[in-house]
Amino acid sequence: MKILLGKKSSDWQKDVVQLRQASLSVSSNIMPLAIEFLNALSQEIFKNPEYKKYPDLISLAFWLRKANLLALVKQHLVTSAPNTYLRPRGLVLHFTPSNVDTMFLYSWAIGLLTGNQNILRLSNRRGRVAEILLELCDYLLKNASEYASILNYNMFVEYEHNEHVTAYLSQHCDVRVIWGGDTSVQAIRHVPIPAHAVEAVFANRFSLCMIKADALVEVSQQDNRLSAIIEGFVNDAFWFDQQGCSSPRAIIWFGDEATVLQAQNYFWPAVRQLVEERFPDLLTTLSYPVQRFTFLAKVAAENKGRLLGKIDDFPLRIEAQSLDAGLRSEHPGLGCFYEMRIDSLTSVASLLQRKDQTLTSFGFSQSELNDIAMQACGIDRIVPFGKALAFSPLWDGYNLFHTMSRLVVVES
Amino acid sequence: MLLEQLNAPFEMNQDQKQQVLFAELLALTDHHQAHCFYYQNLVENIFVQKHFKQNEDLPFLPAQIFKYLPLKSIREEEVFRVLNSSGTTGQQPSQIFLDKAAATHQAKVLSSIVTNFIGKKRLPMLIVDHPSAVKSAGMTARAAAILGFSSFGAQHTYLLSDEDLSLQVAALQAFLEKFPQQPILMFGFTFMIWAYLYEYCQKNNIFLDLSQVILVHGGGWKKLANLNIGKETFKQCLAAQFNLTKVHDYYGMVEQIGTIFMECEFGKMHIPFFADVLIRDPIHFQALGVNQTGLIQVLSILPKSYPGHSILTEDLGKITEIDECLCGRKGKVIEIHGRLPKAEARGCSDTHQR
Structure with missing residues (x-):
């Protein structure tokens, strides 16, 4: 078990519990900060001419621009029914895929925008683009003090397939998102999550x-x-x-x-x-x-x-x-x-x-x-034509903004 | 029938052989279309051009197909033996179906090839493997090879322990003392010979004189290639350590029952008359000429119980000479270069650039 990003003590299980605690305390709205941070990440990508050779990274950078994020939030974080509100579900556990390097960031971004705490398991077979993103996130979170609080609520981890670790992480989550095909879905799905938790799975298609x-x-x-x-x-x-x-x-x-x-x-x-x-x-x-x-x-x-x-x-x-x-x-x-x-x-x-x-x-x-x-x-x-691979929060029949949110009804 | 000429597997020159083989292979193509539903579909759905004029026009199957489908040209109740390839871990093994006649032919053909190199007399035989390798459930390629070669020897002695594959030095020494100054046949897989015989003796300072031994080994060089050990090093080391110089590598696969390509005293691998090899370009599959490296296609008139008479392997190699070897054996000489490098299933964006 290796923590790639986030607060780490000598005991990763304690770190997970702490993150869980954070998700239980009444939190201020972190969405504006998330937008600023993701936009900063976008700018970091655009800034470096080296990255022009990675079209998927550039597509991600476009997607992470503030204007786009605001539009997405406006479109997806509102409900049409009266007196209903979308609120964060709590702790989202993401199992991210190894084959598409940018996917973990899309999944995380939606977790952030919906105001959740996040634990992401990154694949140890991830490629160069995933490494670049990891380095950039690490750099921004450690060097720009305004974003530092994000580290209190988010953690990226890496571990060899290990059911005990998966079980420990799963028992603390409110939402579990499994990217990565039939085998991963079936392997992870039989590990229980809390009764109240929900799950979004992305099988082979x-x-x-x-x-x-x-x-x-x-x-x-x-x-x-x-x-x-x-x-x-x-x-x-x-x-x-x-x-x-x-x-x-x-x-x-x-x-x-x-x-x-x-x-x-x-x-x-x-x-x-x-x-x-x-x-x-x-x-x-x-x-x-x-x-x-x-x-x-x-x-x-x-x-x-x-x-x-x-x-x-x-x-x-x-x-x-x-x-x-x-x-x-x-x-x-x-x-x-x-x-x-x-x-x-x-x-x-x-x-x-x-x-x-x-x-x-x-x-x-x-x-x-x-x-x-x-x-x-x-x-x-x-x-x-040309849009097959473009990421959208509407994916595999889910609206990911909604999957990671509670629908709250308030009637007086 | 051609198989009646088995006592002379290397006498026919390539021109003669090609004509004789083509007629047989063409007949087999018809035979399998008539008796194997899958094969018939395959030919009709892929090889639409029906005017086969020479060996290279004939339909060929990818070797892996035997892993996915039970291809056979005999009825279920005629199945006498099913051979399984060892396969890479996690993959399904190939399945090769033999009837009684095929099993008999397999043994005869193997014998005609091997005795051509080691002589007809049954020799005392050492097997560089452990006894239970042949006792596992189902017929693995490894067991089939050991049992197949065992018929050329007598007094079979397995040299490795079942527990930890350690070399049974005392048993080996006793065997050598029992049969002094006479040829002894030794058989094993290339990697086993290297790791459990050569390296074991070298590390433990065990000096043995194996100059009377005729070594036959096969199974491929993949593991040794990973250790950067090639054919020459292998031979030199065996000569230096054991004075073992009569070494015959062979190339064969479970999909090509009985037909093996064996190395002669000049280190050249020969193709027997009832088989042929074509080298094809890995990208466009067109047949290549002498000294051009490509995918090895094996053709053989043996497979009658299953449609394996023309198989495109995933091994690379080249034909180095035809009818010219100093040993006098006619036909093509082939050099095997190992498995086609498998590209990892990729998804990383850094492999493609716009």
Whole structure:
């Protein structure tokens, strides 16, 4: 057990208890201070030209700007019902993911903005960007006296998987947030939390993309517009080697056969060209083609899909008739896509399952998208191209501001 | 049937061999399509081009597929033995299904190769492993190899203790005294030979004369590569410590029953006539030429009970010569370079730059 940030004595269990005590005392509203602090963190990131090479860090810095935080608070920390108020739940315990380096900070920021105390478990496999953020937080909290009090209410820890530590932390929390997939969720979930506590879990999810073929054919005649669309798709799909939950792994082509074929012929060569430029590792990593091929072989053997194009194509394209649970869970990322052609909104809606998180779409009207959302039993976000990976406090069907708040009713 | 020519596994030159093999492999491709539902799907959904003209056109399966699906071209009640690969921890093992005929062929083929290098006479045999390695439930690749090679020896003696894998020095010395000045066969896994025989003796100042020993070892170099010990060092150390110079490394895998590529007295690994190797580019999978490094594809006419006659492995290697080895064995000579480096599943942003 290692405390990476926060007050530490010789006994970490005492430190946890102290933090817990702090959450019980009537606290002044720490939200304004949190906004100032997060904004300062944003400025620190923008200040250093070295960080320009980490787009996810820059996206975070934009998100942490005061104006954005104020807008978020205004939007999410109010209720529409009369005489109701959102108040902090108390101590939030966050299990943050190892694969997306900036995620812990988003989770923490919402914990701060909602006025809670926070304990974050950081992964020991975290990458460079997480280290940078840790260093910056440490620097600000230790060197700018106005933020020092944040250290009284917040703690970042790191430990090897250890059920006793998890149990100790869990028994003191009011909210437990588990990022990081099915295995982590199941491993942590059976460790009890206090009876009154609530939990938000982020399991493995599957994401798709939907393209209206005639709309794509139309923009393909105009050079600039197609490249903007391709840019959005490539960013959505290939960050994190296509292993992010929100990155599309299946493409639904909407339209008649001939138009779809035409659209595909515009789409894929352009995608490949941009990936070559932006994510060359996906094309040159020696072990990836055989991993893609192994995946294809499995799908083909079970007759769940057939190869479109050649076995060494990038991306590797697989025509599927339907998407069962196996196809959803076995997809390895790395630049593989299931493709299917559909020509009714109802069929799109019936394809979507509870495991599905993000549907990026191109060429559909708001009312068409509404229809899909209202008919489908799954899907948490439908967003335009380029927005798949953009963090939002509305995630996996939760409003995180609300998850970390108590709804208080006051009637006189 | 080709298998009747088993007494001469290295006589056919590459040109002859290629033609003979191609017909057999093509027939096997049809056979498995007719008898294995998964294989039929696989070929139809991936390898649409049906005009196979040479070995490199034939469909190939990724080696890992045997971990995910029970591929077999025999009926359930015909299954005589199931071989499991040891696999990396946490992974499911490969499953290879043999019927009686396949099991018999496996033994015959292995024998034809091995006796070509060590002679037909059954030799007194030392096994650098512990006795219970072959007694575990299910047939592991390790047990299958030990038992397979055991048929070339007699008076089998296991050299490691079941408790802590320590070398049974007294038993070894007694064995050497019992069979003085005659060839002795020794078998074990490369890493076991290194760690439990060589290093043990070296650290404990145990000096043994093993000049009469013919060592056959396999199982790969991954662990030794991590210790930065290559083939040459391995050989030099065994020669210096034990005067042990007759050393034959072999390459084989559970998915390619019976077919192993064995090192000759000139240190070259030979491919027997009933098998072939193609080297493919790891990115585009096109077949490469002599001295070009790529993924090893193994072809063999043996696998009839399961569709393993054409497998793309995740091992890297290259063909260094064809029909030219000084030992007189014909066919291709292959050099194995080890496992394709696995990229960690990444999520860290610092690996990609805009």
